[in-house]
Amino acid sequence: LSINLFPQLKCIHRDLAARNVLVTKGRMAKIGDFGLARDIDNDTNYVVRGNVRLPVKWMAPESIFQGMYTMKSDVWAYGILLWEIFSLGVTPYPGMKVDHTFYAMIERGFKMECPYYANESVYNIMCKCWELDSCNRPSFSKLVSVMAAQLREIEEKVCTKIKIMVTLRNVQNKNIIILPSALPQHA
Incomplete structure (x- = not known):
C-alpha cells in the first residue's frame, strides 16, 4: 500500500515504522501491519498507557499528549521512518529513554540530528514532517x-x-x- 493512498482510503496507520515495511523481491517497499497481531509485550519501544503499549518514539506530539491520530500524525511517523532508513535501522532517538525528559524534549520541538546517510535535502523533509504544529506538516x-x-x-x-x-x-x-x-x- 502506498502512503499516497492513505488519504483516499481514509486510512490512518498509527504505527508507521521500519518494522512495518516489507520489501518485495523486486525491492518495492510495502506498508504492512494494519492491526496485525504481534508480540509487543517485550518491545521496549512501546510504552504502556492503561492496558495498551504504544510506540512512543514514532508518535507525533498530539498523539502522545492528546491521544489524537490523524493523517498528519502519520506524516510525523513517516519522518521517523525516513530517519530509520537513512540511519540503516537505528532505533529513533538513540540513547534516549522514554521518560519525563524525553516527553519534555518532544514538547519543546526537539529534532534528531541528520542521520549519516541522508543528505541535507532529505533531512529537511524529515524536519518538515516533525513540525510541532501538525498543520505545518506536508x-x-x-x-x-x-x-x-x-x-x-x-x-x-x-x-x-x-x-x-x-x-x-x-x-x-x-x-x-x-x-x-x-x-x-x-x-
Whole structure:
C-alpha cells in the first residue's frame, strides 16, 4: 500500500515504522501491519498507557499528549521512518529513554540530528514532517512528489559521476589528455 493512498482510503496507520515495511523481491517497499497481531509485550519501544503499549518514539506530539491520530500524525511517523532508513535501522532517538525528559524534549520541538546517510535535502523533509504544529506538516501527496524529485536528482548525480568515471578510465587506458571543459558539467 502506498502512503499516497492513505488519504483516499481514509486510512490512518498509527504505527508507521521500519518494522512495518516489507520489501518485495523486486525491492518495492510495502506498508504492512494494519492491526496485525504481534508480540509487543517485550518491545521496549512501546510504552504502556492503561492496558495498551504504544510506540512512543514514532508518535507525533498530539498523539502522545492528546491521544489524537490523524493523517498528519502519520506524516510525523513517516519522518521517523525516513530517519530509520537513512540511519540503516537505528532505533529513533538513540540513547534516549522514554521518560519525563524525553516527553519534555518532544514538547519543546526537539529534532534528531541528520542521520549519516541522508543528505541535507532529505533531512529537511524529515524536519518538515516533525513540525510541532501538525498543520505545518506536508501532506502525503506532497511528500511523494518531493521524494520523487529527490530520487531523480540523486539518480542524475550518480549517472553523471559514472559518466565521468568511464571517461576518465577511457582516458587512462589510452593515455589521452582531456581538458576539463570536455567533461560533463555536473557534480
